[in-house]
Amino acid sequence: MSVRVRLAVLNVLVFAIVLGALGVMLRVQVAQTLREGVDWQLKRRAQRYVPRDGKYSLVAFERWRPGLAKHIGERRDGELFRYPFYDSRGKNYLQPELSAFDPVALAQAQATQKPVYSSIPGSRCFTVALLTDETNEAVYYQVAESVAPMNEELNRLTRTLLTLIPLALLLAGTCGVFLTGRALAPVRQITDAAARIGVEDLSERMRVPGPGKDEFARLAQTFNGMLERLEAAFERQKRFVADASHELKTPLTVIKANSSLALADPDLPSDYRETLVEIDRAADRTSRLVQDLLLLARTDHAQLPLKENEISAAMLFSAAISEAHKLYPDGATLRQEVSQECFWGDSHLLHRLLLNLLDNALRHTSKEGTVTLSAQPSGFTVTDTGEGIPAEHLAHLGERFYRVDSARARTGGGTGLGLAISRAIVEAHGGTLEIQSEVGKGTTVRVTLAPHE
Template sequence: MVTRLVLAVALTMSLVLAGAASFVYWRVKTALDQQLDDDLTTYQSSLDRAVRHGAQLPPGPSGSLQQVLGAHGRVLDSSHAIRHQMLLTPTERNSVAHGATFRHDVGSLLPITPDTLRLQAHRVTAGGRQRIVIAAVRRGHRDEALRELLAQLALASGLTLIAASYVGYRTARGALRPVERYRTAAATLADGEQSLRLDVPADRDNELTRLGHTLNHMLDRLEASAERERRFVADASHELRTPLTLMRAELDVALHRPRSAEELTETLRSVDTEVQRLIDLSNALLDLEELSSTGHITRAPAALTDLLDAAVTPHRPTAERAGRDLAVDTPSVTVDVDARWLRPAVSNLVDNALRHGEGTVRVAATVQEGVLSVCVTDEGPGFPPEFLPRAFDRFARAEASRTSEGSGLGLAFAHAVATAHSGTARADNAASGAAVTLRLPC
């Protein structure tokens, strides 16, 4: 990662430096060329005047050269340095003779060549005859300045690139050091260290510290989830072991010696009861796991009165046998909920109230500002205070005042249904007994 970042910085800086160096070189070269062209044009004008008037050719700038050709290319006058050397090719002379102005450079900037010139030639009429006047100035100072500029730009760009790469490397290492610490800590976590937490500086607030806090929060939830799973497995094993042990004991007793038909029938009834208990527990676990793992509900309009009647009616025979009343108080409204899940949730609360409470079990529902509230109360002793914080945990039981009947999943299921509806579940002790309230948007 650090290497890629440094390479990216180096590549970006290379492009920026190349662009900046090219711009500087172009600006300096343009200025030097403009000065050289101005000198060449001035020198050319003075030569043209001298040729027209038949005067002696004037001297030009230091190192300048001149040459005058006849219409057929014969050298009529020339600087001593070039004598009879031809500065123009036949094609170039022919072009100038037809009225074109010709300018070009002799020699190159790189590699270094001697006698670099910039020359200009055009036609002049003197005494009715055509002459080709060539003016040339040396480019040595201009080329030397450009070569020095190239060297300085290359040196400065190289040093800047090295410095930028080093700073980028140190910055990347410093920025990614916390990430490496997090990676090392995650590797330790993968080795089974559950209590590990990342060391996040408290005096900073940036992307990495926020990442650290998020990871610590995730680790807290993972540890809590793992603890719940361990407790769930232990409790589920215990709950399943009890009916299986009873079934095994009943069968062992039945097989120990010959039994009458009545005794075998009683044994089978007992085994059937335990099998049904296992089925109910398995179904409750499957429903709870389905709801908790997916959290998916399908809302649809449902008549609240019909929904609660469907949840309460199956428990009326049990209430009558126990000499207890079941009261439902609900407005005749339509709510937008998932009846498939809400109906058994309310049914579980009513079953808990009948199983563990006393007196009248009341189901009261209200709808206010788009929120459905369903409260199930009884007239029993209520929840022990120490049980309330864990009332909605799986397999939780209020052992101090309630019997060990049931699986301990009813409240957990009701809480899961409320959560899936983006609502809440609350367990309290009312004035006359226990109260469990589900509040969910409708």
């Protein structure tokens, strides 16, 4: 799950908790307000039977008794009128078959001599004890009000909240994803820029988002500073390799010339001759390494000159095979599929490219195996039946000095620059180099060259 989605989900969860809490608080507050309204209605009804001095007394009972008795049996608000006066046992004065709505409230009113509000199933009750003057007889006024309208209002509010809250969360989630995406857009830009930066080109820099004062801007600036330091370090390394390779050419030439001159002496003792032969071979290997490093240094600075012309595939293959036979006289069978194809490019560099690929193939193919050259309209393929390369190493082939140690021991391998040089030559011709391999079955290298315009 991306950071963008995680932040949006977190925002929605927090918003849901806040809305849920507010909804519960609102419902509780509305329920309390509605209940207070019902209580006020009950009290208002009772006050009609109370004298102006505000005291609940038997006078009210005697005054309103005849008038209220007339309404027994009538319907009010959908319910039969009920005589509101009761004795201490909870029996209705004019309707003895009826008990008080809430006997517990009657007892509480008798004990406290104060109005009592209580709740019974489906209704809200108001009970008050009427004070007596000359008699000890206690009379209680008790009425009940249905809470069905209040419950309906609460249910309507609940349904409204259950409808609006999910819609609000959906809107909050949508806005959260959009706003989070806008906020994290600089991170995506930095990620894309970092993905485009490679070892071959460290000159690209990340765009600093915004006014340059927020966290993303500081991140981009820090990353750009790191790239500048890396680029400077790589440039120093490239210059060192190029300068060292150039400086080594002259002493190697002197060593090679002197060893060759000494070997030309027919009277040279045999032990000296063996030593000079080793020196001569070491000079040759070092010279080839220096030449490879110089070639790579020129490609790094885009200074690899191409002398392009039309090249016959058959001639290119024949020359490379002939030289490969000299390097591996007892190696695998070399075979070319005769073709009339022609390529456009630098013959010297393409010859070196092909020789590097053949050298790799022959070094890791037994003498019973086969190495095949075949041409296509857009390039050529080198296929061997050798030991193959493990899949985890394929992505690194072409990196400088990279060696597959398990299959290519340093005692029998090259310098690790052959494929790097091959890839550089192909890219200088505007082409691509692809390697496919399977352990135990062999390797196929496919070179595609850009068409001539």
